[in-house]
Amino acid sequence: MTGLATWGFAALFVLVLVGWHLSYTAARLDRLHVRLSGTLAALDAQLVRRAEASVELANSGLLDGATALLLADAAAAALEAPHESGEQRELVESDLTEALDVALTDEVVAGLEASGLLGQDYLGRLRSACTRVQLARRFHNDAVTDVRRVRRAWVVRVFHLAGHTPLPGTVEFADEAPTRLGA
């Protein structure tokens, strides 16, 4: 009888231990998912800010018509893209990066710097938005790496701890700030 009780307690102990590990892992995963939603929201916000800064610069009248049109087109496409990350958005954001790089030549940047406070303000905002896009993308991809690593663990897969949250993927697009911005 005592033997049975001992086995019962041992089983109970193991069950409690497993239960604790499960809840601990679930909490850890939840914390990671919170971090992930934060970094994704940051990336989205910075991308929108970059596109808006580009639209403003294009509409400022400080650029020549052709450059302004080119920049406005890419920026508008970025603003219209669905806000969820996906291949389509990565493409339009890469296009905006390229458009910025093409538009902001040495002469254009020098012209804007010389045009007075307004031009400097546009450049400053664009510069800050470009660096923050880079930061936000890196932080987001770091979070994705962490989430994916934890979700590969067997406890998470067997006990379905991630629920219905889709497995995140890294966000890949060209985000280099135009070299002449000096960001």
Place this chain on the structure above:
Amino acid sequence: MRIGIVCPYSFDVPGGVQFHVRDLAEHLLGQGHDVSVLAPADSDTLLQDYVVSAGRATPVRYNGSVARLNFGPVSAAKVGRWLERGDFDVLHLHEPVTPSISVLALFAAQGPIVATFHTSMLRSRTMQTAYPLVRPSLEKIAARIAVSEDARRTVTTHVGGDAVVIPNGVYVDRFADASRRPEWTGTEQRPTVAFLGRGGGAGKGRPVVAAGLPGGVQGLPGLGVLVAGPGDPDAARDGMPPGVADACEFLGAVSDEDKASLLASAGVYVAPNTGGESFGIILIEAMSAGACVLASDLPAFSRVLDGGAAGRLFRNEDPADLGRCLLELLRDPAGRRVLADAGARRARLFDWSVVGGRVLAVYETLVEGRAAARAAPQPGWQRFLRGGVGR
């Protein structure tokens, strides 16, 4: 913004991380932010009023050297209280894998965490044993900063993921505005050479200088060599040819002010370090002061000097090359001025106004993201699970 900064090393003794934390905190305070620094410190150490002491540090051997660290349940409780009282928007931990208050804060903290990795010499053995233990906590770090490419490589190999490189900062103007001392200033044809070192520590390259100087001294009689830093002058004089020893003036340990004056007065600053340094902060200080820099071609130094455009590089651990480059520089005042001007321009990139702005951009990216994510509608069950505690 309410910013909490944790420094794992004691403020009782000077060190690179401590200076970095102090300068960053002062820059952020100057920008109007609310900053509190938590660091180990003895009760009789005079602290700036933004620094909170985490108690007395214990000297321990860790990662190959003796560091003054803070650990144990009492420290953990202190860290917890500091976090609670601070209610920070951002928590910035330095060296989060050092067994000191940084790791305690990492375990205890919730909310956005930024971590800066300084070292490029983490032992992989320590990492492998400690990682399963700290990994879940390291996942809380939302933004990683490395102070150099070498430190970043440590992060990518040992921690996984990536880090943003934001270099150490320098208050450039403090060096650019430093006054010259006539006794340390040479003439156009007979300039002075400055060398700063922390005694005979390994990797500081004093033997290379001792072996390389004869070339310079014998080529230019009357040259003045200024050696600053603690250490025994007699020990250093031993092994130098008599003519060289006479040309050297040993200044001993110098104050920050004297260091700036020395760098501003000297014609050429020599950094002969043979390795171990992850970042050349002293090079930037010398460049800020307007000295022409001659440094060994360590990858970190080469990056700071822009591959040789902002200062001369010589082959590491090659006294003959050092002597040759030194002599060339000493004989060419115009070339020296070109390098010094390029160096002074490049040093501006490392000014705290630039570096601090980048750190602040990291904070803001994190805080905005957190706010945006919280504002977004959450599924009902998630709201239910997190309840009013909301994180």
